[in-house]
Amino acid sequence: MVIVMKHQATREQIERVVQHIETLGYRAHLSQGEERTIIGVIGDERPIEPESFELLEGVERAMRILHPFKLASRDFHPDDSIVKINGISIGGKQIVVMAGPCSVESREQLMKTAAAVKQAGAHILRGGAFKPRTSPYAFQGLGLKGLELLREAREEFHLPIITEVMSPQEVTLVAQYADILQIGARNMQNYALLHAVGEVQKPVLLKRGMMSTVEELLMAAEYILAHGNTRVMLCERGIRTFETATRNTFDVNAIPVLKSLTHLPVIADPSHGTGKWELVTPIARAAIAAGADGLIIEVHHDPAHALSDGAQSLKPENFARLVEQVRRVAQAVERTV
């Protein structure tokens, strides 16, 4: 940490800051500038908050110089982490495609869609049983019934299952049905939930909150890692900005930024990242071109009658075209689908 003293800071104020640093168990290192004195804090700065120094008299600003995450950092784990699920490796040369309906609505809907995504080349089946909805009046998911349908589809199509878990109490239940637990964007900083999935031995797909920085996403991953679960995948799914032409702004920059900061696999969700089905395929191509390790795509056999997210769901034939196009881009960046 670096502490910048005010223009007119006195000798005594500087000394009191140094004492405060030493009381906390760190060493201080002074640097006398032309207009200001700067004090370096020597030691592991992660547990301390820079803001607390700004309360001492004579201090202008305190700034972190290390990232606050450790287990998620590439500095401490230089090689890519590979998450293995039923023989599929995520985070390696192969691009992994997860696809399926936003919500599980019925056996017919799920089986039709699962058959279609399997045939088009998807590796993993997605589908929501417990659904976070902005309106209490909207369809909230089939719950346990949905999980059972997912298990059925899993057996029939030999596809691992990814599904969302929304509360700590449900983690054990969902983990009995799912191959990957998904933490939704609105729960990225639900610490009780992060703690709970950190103690389970199932891979976790952690979606970036629509209001969260890349650093906060990595801190949320750090919670899961710190509780003992090392099989964490990150998901860029669009952030909220002033732009209203799309539902979210897909932050394509975050893909290479994450790949340089962390060893964890990075999955792209162009369905939520755009909110419009016509944009899903070009943004899926872009995500792979930028270096993503996989895709998660909403597909519905009849989007106009979907109970949720119909507007961003692809029809099976469009999904098949997406896989074809993504395959070509993957080859261009020396990867496979």
Next chain:
Amino acid sequence: MVIVMKHQATREQIERVVQHIETLGYRAHLSQGEERTIIGVIGDERPIEPESFELLEGVERAMRILHPFKLASRDFHPDDSIVKINGISIGGKQIVVMAGPCSVESREQLMKTAAAVKQAGAHILRGGAFKPRTSPYAFQGLGLKGLELLREAREEFHLPIITEVMSPQEVTLVAQYADILQIGARNMQNYALLHAVGEVQKPVLLKRGMMSTVEELLMAAEYILAHGNTRVMLCERGIRTFETATRNTFDVNAIPVLKSLTHLPVIADPSHGTGKWELVTPIARAAIAAGADGLIIEVHHDPAHALSDGAQSLKPENFARLVEQVRRVAQAVERTV
């Protein structure tokens, strides 16, 4: 809902949209413009998603015309809701001041701070026992021990208690100690938690998510109201923007906007809304001038040694000055403290 057809939409496409509307149990009303046809959907539009219509061929856009909330709306409850807690009325002529430490750290810290805020004129004591922290390595709160200290302070100073609840399992426990349950900004869309506090008979202070719109805040309140708890207060606590000079941007506009859209009381949190103690008093004055019904303020007897949020905590003497200044502004807008 209003559905705008494309420039070149055909007769058949228009007819198919009309059929779809009727299938859903609504009536359609056509309006032939110069360049476009517009179709009005007649009936309660709240359960349907406009986006689903955009999938039908020939449709350019579908737009809601009603707000999606109902129980929270002033249209359906024109008079101000007054929330009563131990003889204090929130939402009436009186401005209510809640104050205390960010986290409960020790008996000494809590009692000193409680005594100080009581003397300065606070009506309700705040203090966190379960703390949501961005870092797994930061202080996570005293938990049950913190709740017990809060109860002790409650008895000693005759101040009702507000404290945060972070997960559905803890709602029953926290409700035994607290007079008001606080839902933090990061949990504003934690639907399992909203559901749980909706079923408890304790007033709830619902904080706006840092990147949530006013409409989403009202939809989150709707969840609690729809599950049977009518004693909900809303809290503006700053939103995330591109500006980095302050921790958050206090959205003062939201205060009169909320007062016109809803009957629920509106509390302002200038501590989180600014993130800097020097800004808390001017923004507290501004919030009251804009029409807020109360304040929630972080106070610590020794901010430089606080275990969380020290930078935005007021010392007792500064808090006393804040109350004095707020009292004068309250009089200027014909209210009292």
Next chain:
Amino acid sequence: MVIVMKHQATREQIERVVQHIETLGYRAHLSQGEERTIIGVIGDERPIEPESFELLEGVERAMRILHPFKLASRDFHPDDSIVKINGISIGGKQIVVMAGPCSVESREQLMKTAAAVKQAGAHILRGGAFKPRTSPYAFQGLGLKGLELLREAREEFHLPIITEVMSPQEVTLVAQYADILQIGARNMQNYALLHAVGEVQKPVLLKRGMMSTVEELLMAAEYILAHGNTRVMLCERGIRTFETATRNTFDVNAIPVLKSLTHLPVIADPSHGTGKWELVTPIARAAIAAGADGLIIEVHHDPAHALSDGAQSLKPENFARLVEQVRRVAQAVERTV
């Protein structure tokens, strides 16, 4: 400036950074941390870009420690600057109220509105002759004819005039008619225009860009100051955020932040800051409670027929009520109107 070296930076890399610093005419100061070496750059850092250091091998990050502005800074000019216009002092104890129509539309409209704002207590008349409009098909202002009407109103009502100037060529012309030159939000970083008004001896009201940070606003002011014009006032007029309930988000935090960073007067524009006439009065009260030195308010004798910004314009009777309410809040914060 502080340069943070990477975890594994070599001795040679550190030496090369030191050499680069010395080549630029600065001195380097090393601080050896536990995980990283930090290098302080000693000397006036304003002309150098931190990013350029990030290109040197082994560098992780470079951070400014000084604000990049100087003439606008309170560090270098601790006392408030008072801008005097025809006997009115802006930036002192008195709150200054500027009011009038968005655009000058006709003699009748301007005279009616000017008479009304004068009577209600406004000190300065605003009105646009050259109008920046997002659509080329919208009313673009009366131009020179508008300036002449403003001069006429100035004589008749003894009110100084503030009006916008949009391009460098027009500065001399507009300065012949106006007492204060307004730089609009969209032109805050139009450097050719800032340069031009910096060379004229007329006070300037510089509006914050809707996408600009407080620091960028101060850098834009620095341009005008650096070209010789010291009579600069800043204007907070709302920023663009994700919130769509209001046209802009009035950044009330910026008022006390600016008052602490700079000596220049700070004016609030609640008309643009909200975009809705019903919100103008509460936000005007809030701005004064937060410490603003003045207000600029859009008033129209018949808003429903205004050629621009009707939705945020007050009728004369509502403006009179605003002045009354602001007067009471001003007294509460020990100022006058």
Next chain:
Amino acid sequence: MVIVMKHQATREQIERVVQHIETLGYRAHLSQGEERTIIGVIGDERPIEPESFELLEGVERAMRILHPFKLASRDFHPDDSIVKINGISIGGKQIVVMAGPCSVESREQLMKTAAAVKQAGAHILRGGAFKPRTSPYAFQGLGLKGLELLREAREEFHLPIITEVMSPQEVTLVAQYADILQIGARNMQNYALLHAVGEVQKPVLLKRGMMSTVEELLMAAEYILAHGNTRVMLCERGIRTFETATRNTFDVNAIPVLKSLTHLPVIADPSHGTGKWELVTPIARAAIAAGADGLIIEVHHDPAHALSDGAQSLKPENFARLVEQVRRVAQAVERTV
């Protein structure tokens, strides 16, 4: 336009809205909903502002249903516009690459960089002579001398030139030297400048403002088109968001959105879109995969000593690799470089 009346709007209020519509020369079309009456405004709505209707009593909201641009719209010009410059076609099957230094700094720097980008396969040379800088103390560009160096490089390397124009007075001068006039992001809504380049017969590259919506970008293009210049290209260069890990957030979604809304070519600027040279190549690949028609890239023969934007400039050898990788992605989406 659609006007939504309030819940309790009276017959008379509805009639007065209808009269107002008819006075403006439009026809009104009533639609009686269950809770609200909706009034459609029939006729070309572009010249009217929805907000002005919201001032009429009983009106809840007024919403546009058409986009406010016309000449820029694909509705009115379904085929792609191709901009031709010295035999290069922009907007067709070929991806066009513009590259060169941020600022022209010296003959040596420009010639070295021009030679390198030509050899690597760039089609057009970029370089700034007039530079918009946030600090008045930073390098402001070589001005006329810079234009002359650009002409020299143009002759020597047979590369058309793109350079920025910052003020209306300079348009004629810059047009004598440049093949493409660039409007910078900060000037996107500098209407005097848009007007001026609209009257010149040179192609224009219009950069999106860092906090401008796609619709505002198209409205700015509409200004140029409406003044008679039809050779306009749009440029996505990153928007400002809450994320601080990158200088801007490259809005990759905007590429397919623009391609569907407008017939104008869309160029991507990954240098400004990221602000970090290590991210330029992956984002360039992503932009082409998403459907961009070209790239504009900052290249410097010695970035660590660049006078501006060094951090985001590529070295010649990295630029050559970028062109190679982009070529492969272009083939994957059936285009060429």
